[in-house]
Amino acid sequence: MNSKKRNRSDMFWGYLMVAPTILGLLILNIYPFIETFIRSLSKTKAFGKYEFQGLMNYQEMFTSEEFWKATWNSIWFCVLTVPVGIFLALLLAVLLNAKIAGRGIFRTIYFLPMVVAPAAVAMVWKWMFNAEFGIINSIFGTEIRWLTDPKIVLITCAVVSIWSSVGYDAILLLSGIQNISPYYYEAASLDGAGKVKQFFCITVPMVSPTLFVVIIMRLMASLRVYDLIYMMVDQANPALTDAQSLMYLFYRESFIAGNKGYGSAIVIWTVFLIAIVTALQFIGQKKWVNYEV
Amino acid sequence: MKKQVKRILSAVALGGMLLTAAGCGSSNGSADGVVNLTFQIWDVGQKPGMQAMCDAYTEKNPNVKIQVQVAGWNEYWTKLEAAAIGNKLPDIFWMHTNEILKYADNGMLEDVSDLIETDKFSEISLQNAQGSDGKLYGVPKDKDVICLVYNADLFDQAGVAYPDDSWTWDDLISASQQIYDATGKYGYMAYADEQLGYWNFVYQNGGYILNEDKTKAGFDQPATQQAMEFYIGLQDYDWCPDQAYFGEQAPGTAFLSGQGAMYFEGTWNLLPMLQNNPELNGKLQVAALPAAPDPVSGDGRATISNGLCYAMSANNKNEEIVKDVLKFFGSEEAQRIQGESGAAIPAYEGLEETWASAFEGYDIDVSGVAAMFDYSVQSVNNASRPEWKSKVSDQLLKIYSDQVSLEQGLANMQSIIDEASAG
Numbered sequence: 001m002n003s004k005k006r007n008r009s010d011m012f013w014g015y016l017m018v019a020p021t022i023l024g025l026l027i028l029n030i031y032p033f034i035e036t037f038i039r040s041l042s043k044t045k046a047f048g049k050y051e052f053q054g055l056m057n058y059q060e061m062f063t064s065e066e067f068w069k070a071t072w073n074s075i076w077f078c079v080l081t082v083p084v085g086i087f088l089a090l091l092l093a094v095l096l097n098a099k100i101a102g103r104g105i106f107r108t109i110y111f112l113p114m115v116v117a118p119a120a121v122a123m124v125w126k127w128m129f130n131a132e133f134g135i136i137n138s139i140f141g142t143e144i145r146w147l148t149d150p151k152i153v154l155i156t157c158a159v160v161s162i163w164s165s166v167g168y169d170a171i172l173l174l175s176g177i178q179n180i181s182p183y184y185y186e187a188a189s190l191d192g193a194g195k196v197k198q199f200f201c202i203t204v205p206m207v208s209p210t211l212f213v214v215i216i217m218r219l220m221a222s223l224r225v226y227d228l229i230y231m232m233v234d235q236a237n238p239a240l241t242d243a244q245s246l247m248y249l250f251y252r253e254s255f256i257a258g259n260k261g262y263g264s265a266i267v268i269w270t271v272f273l274i275a276i277v278t279a280l281q282f283i284g285q286k287k288w289v290n291y292e293v
Numbered sequence: 294m295k296k297q298v299k300r301i302l303s304a305v306a307l308g309g310m311l312l313t314a315a316g317c318g319s320s321n322g323s324a325d326g327v328v329n330l331t332f333q334i335w336d337v338g339q340k341p342g343m344q345a346m347c348d349a350y351t352e353k354n355p356n357v358k359i360q361v362q363v364a365g366w367n368e369y370w371t372k373l374e375a376a377a378i379g380n381k382l383p384d385i386f387w388m389h390t391n392e393i394l395k396y397a398d399n400g401m402l403e404d405v406s407d408l409i410e411t412d413k414f415s416e417i418s419l420q421n422a423q424g425s426d427g428k429l430y431g432v433p434k435d436k437d438v439i440c441l442v443y444n445a446d447l448f449d450q451a452g453v454a455y456p457d458d459s460w461t462w463d464d465l466i467s468a469s470q471q472i473y474d475a476t477g478k479y480g481y482m483a484y485a486d487e488q489l490g491y492w493n494f495v496y497q498n499g500g501y502i503l504n505e506d507k508t509k510a511g512f513d514q515p516a517t518q519q520a521m522e523f524y525i526g527l528q529d530y531d532w533c534p535d536q537a538y539f540g541e542q543a544p545g546t547a548f549l550s551g552q553g554a555m556y557f558e559g560t561w562n563l564l565p566m567l568q569n570n571p572e573l574n575g576k577l578q579v580a581a582l583p584a585a586p587d588p589v590s591g592d593g594r595a596t597i598s599n600g601l602c603y604a605m606s607a608n609n610k611n612e613e614i615v616k617d618v619l620k621f622f623g624s625e626e627a628q629r630i631q632g633e634s635g636a637a638i639p640a641y642e643g644l645e646e647t648w649a650s651a652f653e654g655y656d657i658d659v660s661g662v663a664a665m666f667d668y669s670v671q672s673v674n675n676a677s678r679p680e681w682k683s684k685v686s687d688q689l690l691k692i693y694s695d696q697v698s699l700e701q702g703l704a705n706m707q708s709i710i711d712e713a714s715a716g
Contacts, residue, residue: 148537237540
């Protein structure tokens, strides 16, 4: 009897302690999510008024060519950025872990893009990729239309995205690598394993939990890409529809065309897409992520 | 027990503090009888002119202080809409033809019909400030037209005569060709823009974008189609950069770096261009738009004219005072202050020369601009414009990049506008 009472009082204090966070979540995350869902089922009228209309927005969305193009662009952007980006980050992490002179300076340099405002990054790269006056075309003597050729524009954006995220991912992976006991490497080199073999047989499996987290984060970020493409690809760019990601489409529908209901439907679709990809990864991780140290 | 209560209270208080978002109340009215009004605009270049007008009002009415606030064009509308939803609109704000119908038709704006002498404003200026019901929801502020801006240096180098009123589309092409041949620089830079681009050509050729009652688009009209074909076709000439080029730098940028000799510019940008780029002084000149050589109807002349207005919200607790301020803003005195600051051409008839006087320090002749208002056409607009604007521009880009044919693209534009306008 007494213990039960005590238990209840503990629970009360527990809830009270988490209340600010829970309330914050409810008001700032859960409620807007529900609101977004309701909006996606409504027709938007001017000045925040809306009217329930069922699945019309979804019907319009799924029959829109533009929408499927944007979905494909988002997925293609992930394919372009995630594998290459993660591989480079891992490689970089291993190199930054090596005992070389000026290691701290290199770590700082690679981390720097993370500290710079994304808009500034995009502005500078945009100038470098400029087809007429850009430094990249003038160094290589090419005439590639990096930002206006429909086939190339997303690759260009992917390069910039990888450049700005690789340092951050590498630092995360580095922290994972530093937790690996040096004895493994010692034993492996005594058995005659080379550096490459050590990388694939010791580093990769041992860092896999961190790698898993980094991959999930990077995939989500790539599926939601907006600011970079918005800055790099102008509204007057003829390659716009070939670079437009789901979030870019969402922005244009909700805030330029003022159709917030349709925009909400795009957001719900994106959440759904991210949920599927993440669920697949959690299923797949059993095959390759190693939690035993 | 007491302790516990105290702890609970402090926890609740803390939670409350964390959740209370910073309020953003408007601050009108204070103890000493002074009324503080807010005045929201989007162009930082016009701030001094607007401030001068407000100061002139405060001088006469010392108990009214007006604070001019600037938000950039892009966030302006996001901000204004949020303020409208929250019933916290600024006391006075600029209104644009793109948006006025949306605000007026939804009851956000106060009817200001009886504040101005309507005979002092042109028909277009008044139309630009009207709601769908024909009442005035803004006090006309300024008016503008699109003009042909050219680089006199490049014309001299190529030995081509400067553009004048007699120019037609054919002259535009031949001059461009000659400049390109002689200097290697681009001639007329035609790019994907409505107000600064194809609209002008369409109306010159006797076509239209929206019909009289603004319910249907005109992309199925031969005159419109002909003009669109001509305008988009310009990018196939060697002397015109293609749309991919403009995807990376605006024509204005290309013009001031001396890459191109001509482009269309709004009168509102002329003074800032000269102020920000002193090296253009003497090179940058303006002329009337070239006319259609053989229009389907009309005399081949047209230029798109737009104008802003000053608006106030439908429910303002200082309604009478704000109305008095707006009345002043629409008076000859305030419009003159605006013109002399060079901010924009006053909407008030007969004050065009006050704006021209702001160019006195520069080697440019803008005296021809006033005459362009005689054949100007009101900027295209209807209530569903925000809905179709970006979709139509997407179609235009697709035509430019050969993703759809001209016929198909124009047909798409037609149905986009027709469907949106049907509600």
